Amino acid sequence: MEQWTWNKSMSVGNAFLDADHRKLLGMIEEVESAMRAQDAATFSRTLKTFENAVRIHFRNEELIALTIGHPFEQHKEEHQYVLNELQQMEAELIDMHGRWSESASTHYFIFLSSWASEHIREDDMLMKLELQSRPYDFKPDNLASP
Numbered sequence: 469m470e471q472w473t474w475n476k477s478m479s480v481g482n483a484f485l486d487a488d489h490r491k492l493l494g495m496i497e498e499v500e501s502a503m504r505a506q507d508a509a510t511f512s513r514t515l516k517t518f519e520n521a522v523r524i525h526f527r528n529e530e531l532i533a534l535t536i537g538h539p540f541e542q543h544k545e546e547h548q549y550v551l552n553e554l555q556q557m558e559a560e561l562i563d564m565h566g567r568w569s570e571s572a573s574t575h576y577f578i579f580l581s582s583w584a585s586e587h588i589r590e591d592d593m594l595m596k597l598e599l600q601s602r603p604y605d606f607k608p609d610n611l612a613s614p
Contacts, residue, residue, distance in 0.1 A: 473493060474486070474489055474490040474493050474588075478588045478589065480588070480592045480593060480595060480596050480599055481595075481596045481597075481599035481600040481604065482532065482595075482599045482602075482604065482606060483604050483605045483606075483607075484528060484532075484605075484606075484607055484611055485525075485528065485529065485532065485592065485599075488521075488524075488525040488528060488529075489525075489584075489588050489592075491521060492518075492521060492522065492525060492584055493581075493584055495514075495517070495518045495521055496518070496577070496580045496581050496584055498514050498518070499511070499514050499515055499518050499576075499577070499580060500573070500577040500580075500581075501514075502514040502515070503561070503568070503572075503573040503576060503577065504570075504573055506566040506567065506568065507566055508561075508562060508564075508565050508566035511561060511562075511566070512558065512562055515554070515557070515558050515561075516558070518554075519551070519554045519555070519558070522550065522551065522554065523551065524612045526547040526551075527612060528611050528612060529543070529547075529592065530543075530544060530547075531608050531610060531611060532595070532599075532606075532608060532611070533595060535608040536595065536598045536599065536602070537598070538594070538595050538598050543591055543594075546587075546591060550583055550587075553579070553583075557576050557579070561576070
């Protein structure tokens with residue numbers, strides 16, 4: 469879906485976070501494709517890969533926020549909520565052994581893509597002013613690659 473493709477208006481002013489966001493948006497498309505194929509093994513593998521990338525991204529965001537002095541408690545709570553939702557989604561769909569409905573696939577894809585878009589456009593944009601005062605390629609030590 470084109471509306472979930474990363475574009476310059478989604479830039480938070482940091483090369484590493486922007487790259488993470490691009491990658492996560494692409495991975496959501498992969499998760500949707502695995503859901504639509506109704507292949508439980510592929511879906512599980514794809515979702516676990518996505519969840520791992522989300523965890524790394526969240527860790528990177530937190531490290532960057534702490535480094536630039538950006539308040540992060542509420543953002544961190546949102547991260548935990550999303551991780552919990554991903555785990556619940558995986559458990560629900562895996563229990564169906566690939567026999568989930570088209571509406572279930574659509575529901576979870578909309579959840580993932582809406583979350584990602586809101587996460588970037590609303591939550592992460594709160595750091596943009598602080599990030600723009602640093603070089604675009606600013607990178608704290610210990611930043612991981614998803």
